[in-house]
Amino acid sequence: MSRSVATKALSRSYTGERTLTFLVGLLAFLGGALALVVGFGGLGEFRGRRPLLDPIALEWLGSHATPARIAAIVLGVLLFVLGLRWVVRSLRPEPRPDLDLDRTEGAELVVTAAAIAGAVEADAAQLDGVSRARVRAVGSRTSPALRVTVWLHEGTDLKAVWSDLDARVLTRARESLGLASLPTAVRMELDTSPAKRVR
Incomplete structure (x- = not known):
């Protein structure tokens, strides 16, 4: 199984969240690095001694108070909406797509x-060395994928199970299902043996 196929089956479409988190972190890192450079006098002693709130910027904001307030309100509302959308997207349940085998009307x-998931799970549970299995269908209606977890008996030949x-x-x-490819992420775990009672 190629890396891209496994990634498609494993990931829950976190690309947007990861990109946004990376960009926010990068901006924070660059802002902190710039503050350190300025604070240590890397851009000149005068800039390093200036107050954090630049008097020139404060003077400009004071003379343009109304546009600055409007811009701050718009930016705040935009950030709130983006943050709310991010939270809703992160907390929504992952879709489990049905597959259209025939779209002929009627x-x-x-x-x-x-x-x-039930059919693949039943087949996987019958393999030699497998004690139980769990399967989830993920992805989209046009491009489904599977996540398979199998629990193995102790001493099972891992390569044989993988091959089967x-x-x-x-x-x-x-x-x-009539699919040319079905991306699948497989996770194999050793099943815990039942605890023995000591008498």
């Missing part, structure tokens, strides 16, 4: 995300 055929999962389970799912 003969539509849709496979639900739960049915896809790829050759039998995932290939069957891809062929059954």
Whole structure:
């Protein structure tokens, strides 16, 4: 499985959040670095000794009070809306897409995300060495992906399970759904053995 395919199946479309966080962090870092350079006199002794709130800037703001207030209010509202949108996007449940197998009017055929996940989960749980499995269908209706977690019995051959999962389970799912590719992220864990009672 290629890195891009695994990333698509694993990520929950955090690109926007990561980009915004990176940009905010970068701006904060550059602002702090500039303040340090100015404070240590890197741009001249005079600039390093000036107060944090520049008197020239304060004088300009005082002479243009109304436009400055309007700009501050607009900026504050914009930041509030962007922050609210960011929070809502981050907290919303991840979509579990249904797959349209046939869009012919009157003969539509849709496979639900739960049915896809249930079928792959049942197949994966029957593999030798697998004690249980959990599958989630993620992505979009046009480009679905799977997240598969399998729990293995102690002493199971990892390569054999991986080979069976790829050759039998995932290939069957891809062929059954008529997909050329089905990006899948697979996580394998060792199942915890039941605790033994000491008498």
